[in-house]
Amino acid sequence: MKYALFLGCTIPARARNYELSARRVAETLGIELIDVERFVCCGFPIKSSKQFSAELLSAYNLALASEAGLELCTLCSSCTSALTEVAHELGYKDESQLAAVNSHLGPLGIQYSGRVTVRHFARILIEDIGLERIRKSITKDLSGLRVAVHYGCHYLKPSDIYGGFDQPEEPTTLEELVSLTGAEVIDYPGKKKCCGGPVLPVDERVALSLAKEKLDAVHEAGADLLCLVCPFCSVMYDGNQKGIENEFGVNYGLPVLYLTQLLGLAMGLDRKALGLNMNVVKTKDLMKKIPE
Amino acid sequence: MNSESGKHRVRAKLETRAQELTERLELQSVRSCYICRTCTSSCPVTFIDPRFNPLAILRMVLYGKIEEVLNSDFLWLCTSCYSCQERCPQEIPIADIMTKLKNKAFKLGNAPVGVRAQMDIIKKAGRTYPLDDFDNKKRAKAGLPELPTSCDVVKTLFESETESLK
Ligand code: SF4
């Protein structure tokens, strides 16, 4: 199984722990991730400012994948939605739009045919690898852990571009994947709420308040960790957790792990190989709850 | 002036204005809104900051107060989370409309500094967090492949687009 790995902007610079753990988990499961050096930003960060430019960036990346003859595997949920939306738009809906996009790709010597599939790593795990095969590679029982999952927005929405993957109002895929590790998945209020990341450059207070709401709920529910699938969300909950604690006079000390880090631990992979030393909120105490 | 006909004229003017806007923004669907408030009660931002209210924004646009929306400081608080759009019983693409409104505000120069900075950096570097040699050293140390530190493609893409808009 072979995919072009789309890292986007945030991961290579600020979430190397996600990248490392995803690569290690992929290796363990026999997934081949191909690096395409020429990928650029997916366009998501400028969609609110200039949608057409954003779509051009997506289309350029899609064209590179199609040139390589590969499906796209994404790790960031925002990249997933931006690329999927454009793939959907250009593939199924609008021929004139495809022509317009290609006229701009022309000067770069590349054209898009309108047929590339984009899927998030977690979705590939569910759909192409399957829970049973993943279960077989699990060697450690994490039943000592209580895990809260955070879906975030663009892993599931807008649902009309995701061809029936999971259910945006009652999603289950992350619970299914986390349960494979033996950990207990716990519920908490506001599970489907947004991390607030996109408004960080607009109004920091609003963004941090959104993140705080979830940290409050997860902390209250007694979770050992928050598990997520997007580097943007991680910036809000892990990267900014200390800032939220200071700003609002609260205290969480809540480790935030990527799904791939949690799966990797259950696969017996080394803590450092999974980049756990790079998580902002320390994970040392958490390790005590995991069998050697 | 006959106050009845005055009212008519005002209403007619409002209607034409609303129509113009709905056409330009492809907002036809907004007319089917039956004010159930599902959007607003689903909006995580309204919950935190009532200055922001998706239903109110849709109403303002429909009733000719679009300038007020485009000049507001609240429009940009939308996180594009799609909660409203997923749940609207009339299938009004609310989040997509918010994006269109933000696009318009950006064109008018009404985007927050942080948003403009993001655009500038992507135009220049092709990514929101440009990589330098130091990043690549850290990547190499972690056993990750090196990535390009500059990107001319994005410049070409933006140039070709600006060219075609002239
Ligand atoms: S959810 Fe839809 S129909 Fe209900 S108030 Fe909002 S826009 Fe109108």
Ligand code: SF4
């Ligand atoms: S997309 Fe925007 S308006 Fe709609 S619920 Fe999310 S933040 Fe609110």
